[in-house]
Amino acid sequence: MRWWQIRKRDADVERELQSDLELEEEEQREHGMPPEEARHAALRSFGNRTLISEQTRAVWSWNGLESLLRDLRISVRTLFRSPGFSIIAVLVMALCIGATTSLFTVVRSVLLGPLPFRDPDQLVMVYEHFRDPSANAQQFNYNPVAPADYYDWRTQTHGFEDMAAWRYWQFALTGERGELPELVSARAGTWNLFPLLGVNAVIGRTFTESEDRPDGSAVMLTWNLFARRFGGDPSIVGRQIHLDGKPYTVVGVLPKWFTYPDAKVQAWVPYASGLPPEILRHHDYHFSRVVARLRPDVSLAKALSQVEAVQNGLHLQNRNAPVAEDVVPRTLSDDLAQNVKKPLTVLLCAVGCMLLIGCLNVANLLVARSAARQREIAIRSALGARKMTLIREQLVESLLVSLAGGVTGALLSLAATDWLVRTWTNLPSARSIHADGTVLAFACVLVFATALLAGLLPAISSTGRGTIAALQASSRSAAGSQSRTALRKTLLTVEIATTVVLLIAAGLLLKSFWRLRTTDVGCATDNVLTMDYSLPAKKYDSPEKMNAFNETLLEQVRAMPGVRAAALGSIVPGAGAGEDDIFAIPEHPPIAPGTPLPDALYRTADPGYFSALHVPLLKGRFFTSQDRAGRPKTVIISRLLAQQYFPGENPVGKHLHVVPYGNADYEIVGVVADTLYQVGQPARATMYFPVLNGDNGMGLTLAVRGATDPLSFSVPIQKKIAGLDPELPVSDVLTMQQIIERSLGNASLSASLVLGFAVLSLILASVGLYGVLSYLTTQRTGEIGVRMTLGAQSEEILRLMLGDGLRPALYGLTIGLVASIWAVRVIQSMLYGTGPLDPAIFASVAASMLVVAALACLVPAWRASRIDPMQALRTE
Amino acid sequence: MAKHTRQRANVLQGTLDMLILRTLLYGPAHGHEIGKHIQRTTNDFLQMQHGSLYPALHRLERRGWVTSKWGMAPDRNREFKYYRLTEKGRKQLVVEESQWKQMAEAVGRIMWPAAEES
Numbered sequence: 002m003r004w005w006q007i008r009k010r011d012a013d014v015e016r017e018l019q020s021d022l023e024l025e026e027e028e029q030r031e032h033g034m035p036p037e038e039a040r041h042a043a044l045r046s047f048g049n050r051t052l053i054s055e056q057t058r059a060v061w062s063w064n065g066l067e068s069l070l071r072d073l074r075i076s077v078r079t080l081f082r083s084p085g086f087s088i089i090a091v092l093v094m095a096l097c098i099g100a101t102t103s104l105f106t107v108v109r110s111v112l113l114g115p116l117p118f119r120d121p122d123q124l125v126m127v128y129e130h131f132r133d134p135s136a137n138a139q140q141f142n143y144n145p146v147a148p149a150d151y152y153d154w155r156t157q158t159h160g161f162e163d164m165a166a167w168r169y170w171q172f173a174l175t176g177e178r179g180e181l182p183e184l185v186s187a188r189a190g191t192w193n194l195f196p197l198l199g200v201n202a203v204i205g206r207t208f209t210e211s212e213d214r215p216d217g218s219a220v221m222l223t224w225n226l227f228a229r230r231f232g233g234d235p236s237i238v239g240r241q242i243h244l245d246g247k248p249y250t251v252v253g254v255l256p257k258w259f260t261y262p263d264a265k266v267q268a269w270v271p272y273a274s275g276l277p278p279e280i281l282r283h284h285d286y287h288f289s290r291v292v293a294r295l296r297p298d299v300s301l302a303k304a305l306s307q308v309e310a311v312q313n314g315l316h317l318q319n320r321n322a323p324v325a326e327d328v329v330p331r332t333l334s335d336d337l338a339q340n341v342k343k344p345l346t347v348l349l350c351a352v353g354c355m356l357l358i359g360c361l362n363v364a365n366l367l368v369a370r371s372a373a374r375q376r377e378i379a380i381r382s383a384l385g386a387r388k389m390t391l392i393r394e395q396l397v398e399s400l401l402v403s404l405a406g407g408v409t410g411a412l413l414s415l416a417a418t419d420w421l422v423r424t425w426t427n428l429p430s431a432r433s434i435h436a437d438g439t440v441l442a443f444a445c446v447l448v449f450a451t452a453l454l455a456g457l458l459p460a461i462s463s464t465g466r467g468t469i470a471a472l473q474a475s476s477r478s479a480a481g482s483q484s485r486t487a488l489r490k491t492l493l494t495v496e497i498a499t500t501v502v503l504l505i506a507a508g509l510l511l512k513s514f515w516r517l518r519t520t521d522v523g524c525a526t527d528n529v530l531t532m533d534y535s536l537p538a539k540k541y542d543s544p545e546k547m548n549a550f551n552e553t554l555l556e557q558v559r560a561m562p563g564v565r566a567a568a569l570g571s572i573v574p575g576a577g578a579g580e581d582d583i584f585a586i587p588e589h590p591p592i593a594p595g596t597p598l599p600d601a602l603y604r605t606a607d608p609g610y611f612s613a614l615h616v617p618l619l620k621g622r623f624f625t626s627q628d629r630a631g632r633p634k635t636v637i638i639s640r641l642l643a644q645q646y647f648p649g650e651n652p653v654g655k656h657l658h659v660v661p662y663g664n665a666d667y668e669i670v671g672v673v674a675d676t677l678y679q680v681g682q683p684a685r686a687t688m689y690f691p692v693l694n695g696d697n698g699m700g701l702t703l704a705v706r707g708a709t710d711p712l713s714f715s716v717p718i719q720k721k722i723a724g725l726d727p728e729l730p731v732s733d734v735l736t737m738q739q740i741i742e743r744s745l746g747n748a749s750l751s752a753s754l755v756l757g758f759a760v761l762s763l764i765l766a767s768v769g770l771y772g773v774l775s776y777l778t779t780q781r782t783g784e785i786g787v788r789m790t791l792g793a794q795s796e797e798i799l800r801l802m803l804g805d806g807l808r809p810a811l812y813g814l815t816i817g818l819v820a821s822i823w824a825v826r827v828i829q830s831m832l833y834g835t836g837p838l839d840p841a842i843f844a845s846v847a848a849s850m851l852v853v854a855a856l857a858c859l860v861p862a863w864r865a866s867r868i869d870p871m872q873a874l875r876t877e
Numbered sequence: 878m879a880k881h882t883r884q885r886a887n888v889l890q891g892t893l894d895m896l897i898l899r900t901l902l903y904g905p906a907h908g909h910e911i912g913k914h915i916q917r918t919t920n921d922f923l924q925m926q927h928g929s930l931y932p933a934l935h936r937l938e939r940r941g942w943v944t945s946k947w948g949m950a951p952d953r954n955r956e957f958k959y960y961r962l963t964e965k966g967r968k969q970l971v972v973e974e975s976q977w978k979q980m981a982e983a984v985g986r987i988m989w990p991a992a993e994e995s
Contacts, residue, residue, distance in 0.1 A: 021909040060935040
């Protein structure tokens with residue numbers, strides 16, 4: 002049966018019934034009945050003809066669609082009749098569905114989607130793991146791997162199909178034809194990394210084993226660099242480019258989608274390339290990430306136990322060095338998402354709560370409407386409308402609202418996802434984040450689920466009662482819809498409880514963010530501009546050359562107008578942990594074998610570093626220009642190092658024995674105050690070496706403190722640097738404030754997003770509260786009129802109505818507070834400087850909730866107390 | 878309706894299709910005839926509700942067990958919608974008949990166990 006036959010079929014049924022009815026009538030007449038009576042008898046014996054023809058037509062399946070079309074028509078008309086309700090409901094739904102879809106898109110790509118590698122489930126990262134509890138407290142439980150450890154793992158175990166390693170690197174890419182120099186974020190990966198991941202070069206090839214040597218000079222370009230810097234010209238493969246002044250041969254170009262481990266990587270070199278051979282033999286230089294591929298026939302535990310055995314052996318051979326006892330795995334997927342998993346989960350929960358509140362609110366609005374339409378519904382069911390038809394009609398209505406909201410929301414979510422990906426800087430980008438079929442399907446499911454939730458509650462409640470009761474009730478609205486009011490109050494309670502949980506979570510996250518933001522990192526942060534540069538070892542091959550550049554630059558910068566002070570060092574406070582090294586104290590008895598040597602953060606500083614950054618001197622002296630290469634070796638330690646390793650003695654004059662830079666004793670000449678290497682992390686013991694030692698020109702940070710806005714120095718200083726060495730790229734030109742904000746960026750983002758959701762929920766809940774009470778007031782107009790006629794004062798009415806509205810708010814508040822005690826555990830690990838059960842947050846949320854609830858109730862309650870009894874009684 | 882003093886029953890759920898198919902075995906008939914036939918054959922014991930009859934007829938037609946055609950009644954000068962049993966309908970009738978037999982026997986065994994023994 003086709004749809005165009007519907008009409009024909011209808012006519013056919015009508016004709017059939019008509020002919021049979023007439024036959025019946027004829028037969029009755031033939032029995033001798035008078036014509037009029039015969040007709041009535043025939044009709045009687047036939048029964049409800051309309052119903053029969055409807056049921057007969059219902060046999061043909063298109064009837065379902067027909068009635069759906071009819072429901073749709075009715076719903077559209079009803080929605081258009083009250084545009085205010087419709088617009089609010091659609092907007093609420095659009096916001097909720099849009100936000101949920103956006104977060105789902107991100108979560109799906111980041112946490113759930115498969116990585117674009119061959120059999121990605123078989124890939125695991127393997128880290129070293131220290132058993133020392135203090136190491137675990139300092140988040141060393143996933144420790145990068147030392148090169149020699151990696152080589153031993155790979156050659157001595159056979160549980161994994163293969164193991165590959167990569168490490169961070171960066172190069173100054175200098176121009177071939179006078180282009181500007183550029184600092185390029187790069188990675189150095191073992192030759193087997195790409196085969197292990199199952200990634201091929203789109204042009205050229207990946208590395209060979211023979212290239213993975215300290216003197217190897219092959220380079221692979223990522224698509225970004227290839228397209229951007231080399232104009233996408235395939236003939237670049239086979240040609241040479243200059244990295245840090247050294248020629249490298251381009252052997253291949255990586256595919257466009259390959260953004261592992263992050264999208265900022267521009268180039269790959271072989272793992273061993275450019276490393277001094279002796280570093281590759283170290284078991285305690287932890288700078289590599291190891292990716293392993295599971296063999297299909299060997300379990301992870303078994304493969305890992307082999308690696309663990311090797312690692313434990315290495316630990317026992319190097320008792321005094323920081324060589325881990327254990328190894329610990331993490332799936333590649335988790336590894337990429339580690340920093341965002343928690344915030345994403347919390348945000349998804351928050352947005353889920355908001356969606357729930359949105360649904361409840363629309364349900365609430367629908368209940369109110371169905372209450373207003375109870376008479377209509379009662380009459381219709383008295384006339385034979387089936388319960389299912391009425392429920393279906395309401396569902397179609399909420400479906401329409403959800404659908405309109407869903408479409409708007411999906412469009413919103415496209416924009417929101419885009420914004421989120423751009424704003425959320427540390428989202429792993431190995432998988433591209435975009436909406437696709439699955440997301441669309443998710444949005445559709447969401448639309449139908451919300452429609453069902455928002456529509457079913459009021460639909461069932463409005464059709465559940467007996468027809469007679471409804472008809473009677475509608476004649477005396479004063480005694481009317483008790484059960485419906487109860488339902489609305491329940492919905493409201495749930496809404497308020499959920500809002501309270503959201504508000505408390507948002508409050509805690511905001512407080513932590515505020516605490517982080519106002520943390521004193523221990524140095525000057527106002528009007529300080531920083532920029533990074535690296536002196537390539539090939540060009541600056543002696544301490545004298547480095548010092549010449551650095552000292553000239555400092556001198557020129559300090560002479561610039563407006564510059565108060567300038568500092569040069571390996572890193573500034575707040576910019577990250579950087580390198581750390583182990584040390585021994587020659588004046589102290591040797592450390593018992595088997596105990597690891599203490600370690601401290603490694604920093605370099607020029608003579609003016611501490612005074613320029615306002616790091617106070619506690620003992621001894623700062624560096625002078627005499628603390629340089631060829632002079633007695635000196636070091637300055639932080640307060641914490643002195644306190645931890647020189648308790649009760651004066652460290653000045655004692656020595657630190659440090660292995661990496663010349664394996665020498667350094668005399669402690671001063672103690673400075675602690676600074677934080679990262680906001681939100683506890684301070685660590687730190688040792689400062691003179692930058693003028695000139696033993697490392699890599700990764701220097703120039704910090705300039707000015708009188709006013711320091712960004713204005715940015716271009717003049719870069720010009721000075723270019724004047725000294727036109728091939729030297731400058732990177733990360735940032736103010737200290739920006740450095741600190743960058744490390745907090747995502748804390749502030751998730752805090753403000755959760756707050757946004759919470760505030761929206763609060764608005765929704767208060768609108769709900771207002772709606773319920775207004776409805777209640779209208780419902781009880783007659784009753785209030787009677788009360789006032791009998792002498793009730795308007796204050797009493799006010800109190801009565803306020804109490805009525807505030808009761809669900811109070812219940813919701815209590816439930817919400819109790820639920821929060823449990824819910825805040827989820828975000829405990831995201832908090833800083835505040836306990837999860839912060840009484841101030843709980844109290845202020847409770848107070849603001851009460852205020853908002855009271856305000857929402859006050860207007861309708863006030864209106865109720867101002868009712869003119871005569872008018873009220875007349876409206877009956 | 879007071880002249881009917883006997884007890885009457887509505888057609889048992891699920892058997893209506895079978896009864897209609899069986900009735901059509903005699904030849905094509907229109908709805909009214911089918912209803913009347915069932916009612917008359919059972920001495921008015923089975924009451925045909927129009928509300929069940931017409932949906933049932935259309936259901937059978939939709940399943941392809943009967944076909945319908947408008948045709949002139951031989952004794953009256955007017956057209957009726959005549960239903961005719963199809964080949965598929967005949968097979969269905971056999972199936973339903975045997976099912977009904979099994980059902981009746983099974984019920985009988987429980988209700989009158991003594992009769993079974995004798």
